[in-house]
Amino acid sequence: MKFIIRDDDTNFFTKPQDIENLYSSIFKRNISVGLSVIPFVSSLSDVYPWNISEEKKEYLVSENIDLVNYINSNINIDIFQHGCTHEKINNVFEYLQNKNLKIETLRGKEELEKTFKRKVDIFVPPHDQISNNGIIAIENARMNIIRSKGSKNFLFRIEYVFVILKMILHKLNFFNLSSLEMPAYPYIVDCGKHQEAYSFRVELGLDILKKGLLYAKKINGNFILVNHLHMMSEENKKIFLEIVDYAQELGFDFIKPSILFKDEK
Numbered sequence: 001m002k003f004i005i006r007d008d009d010t011n012f013f014t015k016p017q018d019i020e021n022l023y024s025s026i027f028k029r030n031i032s033v034g035l036s037v038i039p040f041v042s043s044l045s046d047v048y049p050w051n052i053s054e055e056k057k058e059y060l061v062s063e064n065i066d067l068v069n070y071i072n073s074n075i076n077i078d079i080f081q082h083g084c085t086h087e088k089i090n091n092v093f094e095y096l097q098n099k100n101l102k103i104e105t106l107r108g109k110e111e112l113e114k115t116f117k118r119k120v121d122i123f124v125p126p127h128d129q130i131s132n133n134g135i136i137a138i139e140n141a142r143m144n145i146i147r148s149k150g151s152k153n154f155l156f157r158i159e160y161v162f163v164i165l166k167m168i169l170h171k172l173n174f175f176n177l178s179s180l181e182m183p184a185y186p187y188i189v190d191c192g193k194h195q196e197a198y199s200f201r202v203e204l205g206l207d208i209l210k211k212g213l214l215y216a217k218k219i220n221g222n223f224i225l226v227n228h229l230h231m232m233s234e235e236n237k238k239i240f241l242e243i244v245d246y247a248q249e250l251g252f253d254f255i256k257p258s259i260l261f262k263d264e265k
Contacts, residue, residue: 003252011041012059016070034257036082036124039108046088062115084108101137149184159192186221199224
């Protein structure tokens with residue numbers, strides 16, 4: 001049973017203290033956190049509303065030296081790629097857009113690997129939304145995907161037949177639950193040219209998260225919890241810490257997020 005913490009939307013405007021405010025007690029327990037980092041946040045990015053110019057401008061995460069030094073000195077922080085700019089254009093999320101996502105994905109990955117001096121091979125789609133075009137772009141960059149509760153895509157390859165069957169059987173197993181109450185699919189799936197893992201958002205609440213943990217324990221599965229430190233309410237912080245305590249009581253293994261897919265090989 002593996003437990004992973006994923007936190008989305010780290011970017012140029014993130015301060016080390018923002019991370020410490022939520023995770024200092026977690027780091028003291030030698031538990032790792034995967035930060036999903038936006039390489040080039042901009043005025044068109046649909047994330048936390050920092051006071052930035054309306055003029056189209058990109059803010060490189062590498063230019064926040066305090067943040068970079070803090071992350072690079074903390075052995076309990078892993079890095080995921082979270083889009084490239086996280087821009088929502090004409091109400092379309094970034095990895096649902098028709099722009100050249102192959103170029104953008106590689107551009108973002110290069111920025112992160114150069115900045116944080118490590119290989120980045122896990123991708124988290126902005127808003128957990130991704131098209132087939134986006135998946136192909138991520139495969140081109142040789143990354144795996146952590147997304148929401150299950151796969152909603154189908155590419156014409158044999159592996160996807162098995163992926164769809166797994167998703168259908170999982171839903172049938174919980175046919176009496178709403179999509180919010182249904183647990184995330186608890187295993188890594190092979191999509192042919194990449195692998196995927198699935199997650200729960202802390203906003204789902206304590207009751208749903210506890211039931212998801214118990215389900216993952218029962219079938220020896222994975223549990224990935226998603227936070228957004230810039231928008232973390234005191235109530236959700238309390239839920240997060242309680243779920244971590246509960247997972248430790250249940251005997252989950254808190255692994256470094258970067259080894260999740262490597263453990264499957």
